[in-house]
Structure formats: structure tokens, C-alpha cells
Amino acid sequence: MRNQALLFINGKEHRVAGAEAFDTLSNYLRYTLGQTGTKIVCEEGDCGACTVLVGRPDSSGKELTYRAVNSCIQIVGQLDGTSVVTVEGLAPPRELNAVQQAMVSCHGAQCGYCTPGFVVAMSALFETRDRLSEQEVRDGLTGNLCRCTGYEPIIKAALAVDGSRMMRARDLYPSAPMLETIGAHCRDSLTIEHGERTLSAPVTMEQAIGIRSERAPVIILQGGTDLGVQANKRGLRPPLLMSLNGIKGLDEVRIDAEMLSVGGTATLAALETAIRLHAGSVFSPAHGHLAELANILGIFGSPQIRNAGTLAGNIANGSPIADTLPFLFVMEARLELTGRSGTRVVPINAFYRGYKQLDLEPDEIITRILVPLPPSGSEETLGLYKVSRRKDLDISSFTAAIRLQTTARTITAASVALGGVGPVVLRMPSVEALLKGQTITQDLFERAGQLARREINPISDVRGSRDFRLQLAENIFRKFYYERLEPRREMREA
Ligand SMILES: Cc1cc2nc3c(=O)[nH]c(=O)nc-3n(C[C@H](O)[C@H](O)[C@H](O)COP(=O)(O)OP(=O)(O)OC[C@H]3O[C@@H](n4cnc5c(N)ncnc54)[C@H](O)[C@@H]3O)c2cc1C
Ligand code: FES
Numbered sequence: 036m037r038n039q040a041l042l043f044i045n046g047k048e049h050r051v052a053g054a055e056a057f058d059t060l061s062n063y064l065r066y067t068l069g070q071t072g073t074k075i076v077c078e079e080g081d082c083g084a085c086t087v088l089v090g091r092p093d094s095s096g097k098e099l100t101y102r103a104v105n106s107c108i109q110i111v112g113q114l115d116g117t118s119v120v121t122v123e124g125l126a127p128p129r130e131l132n133a134v135q136q137a138m139v140s141c142h143g144a145q146c147g148y149c150t151p152g153f154v155v156a157m158s159a160l161f162e163t164r165d166r167l168s169e170q171e172v173r174d175g176l177t178g179n180l181c182r183c184t185g186y187e188p189i190i191k192a193a194l195a196v197d198g199s200r201m202m203r204a205r206d207l208y209p210s211a212p213m214l215e216t217i218g219a220h221c222r223d224s225l226t227i228e229h230g231e232r233t234l235s236a237p238v239t240m241e242q243a244i245g246i247r248s249e250r251a252p253v254i255i256l257q258g259g260t261d262l263g264v265q266a267n268k269r270g271l272r273p274p275l276l277m278s279l280n281g282i283k284g285l286d287e288v289r290i291d292a293e294m295l296s297v298g299g300t301a302t303l304a305a306l307e308t309a310i311r312l313h314a315g316s317v318f319s320p321a322h323g324h325l326a327e328l329a330n331i332l333g334i335f336g337s338p339q340i341r342n343a344g345t346l347a348g349n350i351a352n353g354s355p356i357a358d359t360l361p362f363l364f365v366m367e368a369r370l371e372l373t374g375r376s377g378t379r380v381v382p383i384n385a386f387y388r389g390y391k392q393l394d395l396e397p398d399e400i401i402t403r404i405l406v407p408l409p410p411s412g413s414e415e416t417l418g419l420y421k422v423s424r425r426k427d428l429d430i431s432s433f434t435a436a437i438r439l440q441t442t443a444r445t446i447t448a449a450s451v452a453l454g455g456v457g458p459v460v461l462r463m464p465s466v467e468a469l470l471k472g473q474t475i476t477q478d479l480f481e482r483a484g485q486l487a488r489r490e491i492n493p494i495s496d497v498r499g500s501r502d503f504r505l506q507l508a509e510n511i512f513r514k515f516y517y518e519r520l521e522p523r524r525e526m527r528e529a
């Protein structure tokens with residue numbers, strides 16, 4: 036057993052124990068190491084000023100793959116077995132990398148406070164590409180805010196970069212020697228204690244279940260994109276934390292003809308990438324449903340949030356406005372829960388018992404999320420919706436999923452889930468019953484919207500008033516009809 040986390044920072048090995056292991060990475064960089072290039076502004080994952088690159092072994096285990104992450108909501112101990120690159124380490128001493136050079140040439144900085152975060156986030160985009168389109172730049176920088184420039188010079192800088200001339204993190208810091216050290220050091224489980232607090236990082240599921248059973252309540256710290264914010268803003272200091280990152284294979288995402296299967300530590304970015312790389316038939320309903328999910332993931336938080344946050348964390352956090360839940364509800368997803376007495380599988384539709392009340396025993400871990408996919412040849416339509424005050428990097432006011440199975444224009448089965456309208460995501464059995472067996476008409480979807488409105492009892496909060504949410508619940512059926520089902524649309528597309 037180890038009591039020191041091992042991580043590389045700009046290629047230099049660090050072994051961290053005690054209080055520092057519980058510090059945020061941004062504080063550790065600035066106040067322990069004196070590397071003040073990484074800035075701290077919001078401390079809740081919203082502004083991107085604290086962005087660093089975190090390298091983890093790829094699927095071959097032979098290379099480190101670097102991704103942008105918010106260092107203000109990661110604690111140092113959770114980064115055991117990684118390579119971190121900060122703005123100071125993006126180029127050899129006294130040199131600028133191609134992104135930094137372009138930011139200078141295009142006047143991408145004014146006060147400069149956001150600049151290191153932009154530079155690191157932009158450099159992350161060039162880890163895998165030589166050139167970016169304007170849309171890729173805009174999408175890739177949604178996690179970074181600037182109050183001075185109006186963004187145009189920053190976007191121009193990104194478009195000016197020729198990534199083929201850039202020293203990338205994986206070139207600057209060769210993976211092999213770091214992976215050798217990580218492999219030798221991190222094969223044992225990690226336990227760091229400081230005062231009342233303990234952070235564990237087991238390397239097998241048996242160890243993880245043992246830790247969770249012996250010393251309840253052990254809080255699983257996965258991406259930290261929910262827990263990190265609660266720690267910074269609400270002073271959350273759970274005495275017992277456990278990271279599952281050391282357990283090999285638990286991050287696997289598999290897609291076959293029948294099932295999407297997502298491991299308990301798979302990040303949202305890994306899920307999005309797996310869907311985009313999946314070579315299914317573009318004419319199959321499974322392909323359409325997965326593409327719909329990828330679109331929702333594309334507007335989930337920011338790249339930094341998706342690179343750290345996990346699907347299991349989104350489910351276990353239990354928020355009624357979690358973006359992935361309506362999809363999982365209408366797809367009848369199942370959760371594999373592993374605990375002291377073995378593994379059981381629970382339908383997600385039965386998992387939530389009330390606001391943040393889960394059918395999850397204190398010793399259980401979500402080890403896999405199983406999403407059955409529709410068979411090829413079936414006729415299906417799925418619409419996923421997220422309504423938020425801003426398009427990018429915003430929490431939803433309202434979410435919805437509408438799934439129809441049809442024969443010709445008759446609905447043979449309907450599934451509807453709405454989020455942000457009650458303490459949990461809600462299935463709408465009465466609306467589903469209204470739709471089932473009916474021929475698709477505009478009037479039917481008008482009536483479905485009116486019924487949904489009568490069936491829910493939303494509250495007013497900072498993200499929207501009760502009346503706004505009632506109206507959204509009604510309108511979403513109209514939108515679904517016009518965008519997905521209206522006969523004139525099919526004729527236009529034919
Ligand atoms: C700036 C910002 C933007 C965000 N945007 C969105 C958004 O657009 N849409 C959205 O839905 N959410 C959003 N979130 C919330 C958050 O990113 C997601 O809920 C994310 O999926 C959480 O995953 P995580 O791995 O980071 O969870 P963590 O913070 O590590 O954990 C969250 C909860 O899940 C539990 N947990 C984690 N893994 C497991 C497991 N395997 N088994 C059992 N319990 C587990 C933890 O103990 C904890 O209770 C945002 C957060 C931030 C900070
Ligand atoms: S300081 Fe704003 S995202 Fe970290």
C-alpha cells in the first residue's frame with residue numbers, strides 16, 4: 036500500500052502526501068510550487084482560467100493522451116498516476132509554442148488574466164489536430180471566459196495556428212519513461228491520511244468494495260465536477276474519499292449492435308468520442324439515437340468538464356436537471372451496481388426514490404451503465420432537448436426526451452421523460468398512453484403537450500419560473516412534431 040500520490044508536473048516527478056494531497060491542483064501549483072501562470076477566478080469550473088493539461092494512458096497503455104481540465108475542482112491526490120502540463124510547460128524554457136506565438140501576433144490578450152487558460156485549452160485542441168475550423172475553435176473554447184477582448188482576436192489566433200509546427204505535450208514529455216514510473220509505483224493501492232481525512236485509490240474492484248463496506252460513508256470522488264464545486268463553494272469536506280481511477284478497465288465504453296455499455300469511470304468526453312467513432316449503419320435507428328446523445332453531450336458543460344466528469348457521476352449526483360438522464364430514462368437503461376453481496380442490475384426508471392434519494396446501498400458502486408439499442412429495421416424517432424439560459428456552458432432549466440416506435444404513421448409505443456419539472460426526472464405515463472396506438476397528427480402532439488402541462492408541478496428557481504417550465508413542457512411536443520414528424524419536412528428532404 037502507498038501513502039504518496041505520484042504525478043508528473045511539466046515532466047518533473049512529484050510525490051505528494053498529507054495535507055497537500057487534499058489541496059486543489061490550482062492551489063498546489065500556485066502556492067506550493069510557485070507556478071503562478073495558472074490563474075484562479077471562479078473556483079467552480081466556469082471560467083477556464085485554471086485550465087491545465089492532464090495526461091492519462093491511452094487504451095494501448097503506451098502513450099499519454101492529454102486533455103484540458105479545470106485544476107480548481109481537482110484535488111492533487113485524485114491525479115495519482117497522471118502527467119500534468121501547465122502554461123509554464125507548454126514550450127521549452129524562454130520559447131513560445133505556436134499557440135502562444137499566435138496569441139501575441141493576433142493581440143489575443145488584454146488584461147491577460149484569462150490568457151493562460153485560453154492558451155492551455157487551445158493547445159489541447161492541437162494535441163490531436165493540425166488545423167481547426169472556426170466552429171471547432173468556438174466549440175473547443177466554450178469553457179473559457181474573457182471579459183476584455185470580445186473573443187475575436189482569440190479566435191483569429193487559433194485559426195492562425197499551424198499545429199504541424201507545434202511541439203505538443205506528448206512530444207515535449209515522452210510518455211515511455213513516465214509510464215514506466217507510473218506503472219511501477221501505481222500498481223499498489225493508495226491511501227493518504229491527513230487529520231480526519233482519508234483518500235483511497237484502490238486498484239481492484241474487490242479493494243474498492245472492501246473500502247466502501249468497511250468504512251461507510253465513503254464518498255466516491257470521480258471527475259470531481261460536482262464534488263469539487265461543493266468543496267470550494269459549500270465547504271464540503273467528506274472525511275472518507277475514494278477515487279476509482281486506478282481500477283483498470285472500468286473506463287471502457289463499448290458499442291455493439293444491441294448495446295451501449297459505459298464503464299463506471301468513463302468520462303463524458305470518452306463517451307462522446309466513442310459514439311462519434313462508432314461505425315454503425317447511418318440508416319439504423321441505433322445510429323440516430325446515439326447521434327442525438329452525442330449532440331446533447333456536445334453542449335454538456337465545456338470540454339474541460341466533459342474531460343473530467345463521468346456518466347456515472349451525472350447519474351449518482353441525482354440532479355433532476357442532469358442532461359443525460361432523460362435519454363437514459365426513455366432508452367430503459369440499466370445500472371450495474373456492485374457491492375458486498377455481488378452485482379445487481381437496476382432499471383434507471385426505478386433508481387430515483389426522491390430528490391437525491393437513490394436505490395444505491397452505501398457499499399455499492401455504479402460499475403456499468405447499459406443502454407439497449409433499437410434493432411436495425413425498427414422504425415423509431417428520438418428527440419433530446421436541453422433548454423438553458425445560455426447555449427454554452429450552462430446548467431439546464433428544462434430537459435426532455437421523446438421516443439416513438441412507429442409502423443407507417445401509427446405510434447406503437449411512446450416513451451417521454453421530462454427534467455427540471457419535479458424533484459426527479461419524470462416519465463409521463465399518461466402522455467405515453469395518449470400517444471400509443473394513434474396516428475401521427477399535429478393535433479395529437481398539441482394534446483400531448485397540454486396533458487404534459489397538466490401533469491407536472493414545477494417550481495420557480497434561478498433557472499426559470501414555474502410558468503416558463505409549464506410552457507416549455509407544452510411546447511416541446513409541438514417542436515418535436517414540427518422538427519421530426521411533420522409530413523412536409525419529409526417531402527422537403529426527399
Ligand atoms: C462548470 C460546470 C458545468 C456543468 N455542466 C453540466 C451540464 O451541462 N449538464 C449536466 O448534467 N451537468 C453539468 N455539470 C455537473 C457535472 O459536471 C456532472 O454531473 C458530471 O457528470 C459529474 O460527474 P463527476 O464524475 O465529475 O462526478 P463527481 O463530482 O466525482 O461525483 C458526483 C457524485 O456521484 C458519485 N459517484 C461518482 N461516480 C460514482 C460511481 N461510479 N458509483 C457511485 N457513485 C458515484 C459521487 O460520490 C458524487 O456523489 C456541470 C458542472 C460544472 C462544474
Ligand atoms: S478558476 Fe474558473 S474554472 Fe477554475
Ligand code: FES
Nearest residue numbers: 145146181182183
Ligand atoms: S484579456 Fe482580460 S479577461 Fe481576457
